[in-house]
Amino acid sequence: MDKKEAFFNYITEGNVCKGEFISVGAAMLSGETIPNALVNIPLKTLNRHGLIAGATGTGKTKSLQVLAENLSDKGIPVLLMDIKGDLSGIAHASPGHPKIDERHAQIGLPFEAKSFPVEILTLSEQDGVRLRATVSEFGPVLLSRILDLSDAQSGVVAVIFQYCDDNKLPILDLKDFKKILQYATQEGKAEFDEAYGRISTASTGAILRKIVELEQQGADLFFGETSFDVDDLLRVDNSGRGYINILRLTDIQDRPKLFSTFMLSLLAEIYSTFPEQGDSDRPELVIFIDEAHLIFNEASKALLNQIESIVKLIRSKGVGLYFVTQNPTDVPEAVLSQLGLKIQHALRAFTAKDRKAIKLTAQNYPDSEYYNTVEVLTSLGTGEALVSALDEKGRPTPLAATMMRAPMSRMDILSDEELKTLNSKSKLVKKYNETIDRESAYELLNKKIEQSEAEEAKEKARLEKEALEKAQSKQRSTTSRRKSTAMNPIIKVLTSATFIRSVFGILTKVMKK
Incomplete structure (x- = not known):
């Protein structure tokens, strides 16, 4: 048996799946694609989270697109965080190309052009389904962590929430929250002092400044009604394919505080509302977070701890989280250690710091007699990646340099007219895009x-x-x-x-x- 045949057996035996799976491509040896040496990812382990990493232009977004399409085909809904605005093309079928046919011939998989059911979501005033949440839904603990408050300030927030609960004052938006903060140290000072003890004006002033900072990043658009129901992320179309929900974030790239606020509230809501799945054969929902460093770079220690806790716990709800970023070091080690699937595209070694980072990255992958991982990481071409997954028993599959399959949908954005047409057919746009400003703490306190x-x-x-x-x-x-x-x-x-x-x-x- 020659080396190529031994390698083929090594890959195929390590990628045998008894249940449902996704084939992401074919394994490569010495730069040559081995046809039909398919690299498979069992659906059973897709709630174990994952990472898609690599330098700019190496194919991370297309790998994300491939996973999202195949999950949708299996009836699994997906949520994509689209920072760069280049994922909306999933709604239209690929026009095809000779190079795509050539790639798939090398892999040993037929190519089929398809469009997928897509819902466009937004946190801002862009067209799409408006995502909102009320301040009350955040609760005092989560809100305090997002605002990065001290223990004393967090105590004030807890008292504020308790007062509003006791007096039936809904806190729907930031306007409500600011009003009750001012009331606690001005008109209602005597009432608060008697019922809850003295509240420091220094503490309320510091909290107000934090809220203003959040408002400057556009959070006033996010907080309010109608609150988004996370169950609407779980829809399937008439053909049984899962909806691919694309959250367009192109206009908030410079507002990471808003992005991390939304992500944390969404994950917390999913964790609190989704039922326990146990050891399920497939995930309930898969979330891809593009440009994941935006969450972690600006996050406080308290916020990072909260994210790490949710990552560890949310898989029991049947939810998989996939972080897409340029370098694995962008993701905290406590989160990185929880990830089962790793798709690592090429890294560039331009500086001593880059070379050090590549050596550290190589240590995250299983040893293989067929690869020098450090060398492979710098020699992968566009659309090629090192893939390490978990098999159905939770064991690492053989490390494989992989020729990734091409997306079945368009690898380009929708035009403005196409987006308008897509949104006009959306049931969720009609459900969530009406702004409601019902009587809440602001109006009731003014009265x-x-x-x-x-x-x-x-x-x-x-x-x-x-x-x-x-x-x-x-x-x-x-x-x-x-x-x-x-x-x-x-x-x-x-x-x-x-x-x-x-x-x-x-x-x-x-x-x-």
Whole structure:
């Protein structure tokens, strides 16, 4: 048996799947593709998370597209974070190309052009299904971590939420939350002090500044109603294919705080609402996070801890998370250690730092007698990758340098007109794109303040009226006494003109004598 035949047996035996699987390409040896030495990924292990990495232009996005298409074909819904805006073409079939036919002939897989059911989502004012969540749904713990608050400030947030629960004040958007913060240290200070203890104005001021920072990244568009129901990510079309939900993030690349806020809230909502799947034969949902470094680079330590916890726990809900980034070192080690599937495209060794990073990356893959991993990482061509997955028993499959299959859908974006047509047919656009601003904490507190001010004005008017009535009563009393005195018959006689003249007449006679 020659080396090529031994390698073929090594790959095919290591990629045998009894259940459903996805074939991502064929293994390569010494730069040559071995036809039908297919590299398979069992659906059973796709909730074990994964990584797609590689330098710019090496084919990461196309590998992501291949996985998303094949998952959809298997009836598994997908959520894609589209930072660069180059994934919307999945909604249209590939026009085909001779090079695609040539690639698939080398792999040993037939090529079939297909379009897929797509839903366009947005966090901003772009066209698509608007994703929103209320502040109440975040809760005090998650909101505090997103805002990177101190323990004392987190305590204030917890008190604020408790007050709103006790007084039935919905906190729907950031306007509501800012209003209740101001109320706690101004108009409602006495009420808060009595029921919950004194709240520091320094703490509320610091929290308000953090909220303003979040608003500047566009979070005021995200917080509010109608809240997005994560069950709508699980739809399948009439043919039984899973929807590919594409979240277009092209206009928030420079707003990583908003991106990480959304991601954390989404994962937390999925974890709290999806039922336990146990050891399922297929995932319930697969999420691909493109440009994953945007989440981790700007995240606080508390936020990173929260993300790491969710990554560890969410697989039991049948959810797989796949991080797409240029270098595996962009992903924290605690998260990297949880990843079962790794698709590593070429890395470039331009500097000593690059060479060091490549050596570290090579250590993340199983040893293979057929490859020098460090050398392979720098010699892979476009559309080629090192693939290491987990078999159905959770063991690493043989490491394979792989010629990746081509996407079945268009490898380009939709035009504005095509996007408009796609959105016009969407049931979810009609469901979520109406802005609702129902009565919530902001309006209710304003009413409460107005009512309090009206009562104060009423009380002031009452006191003023009482004071006026008292003064008038006193004046009437004085007038009455004067009148009473004037009506006295003795006084009337003594003060009469006749009496006075008589007295003065007597006095005059006495003086003359």
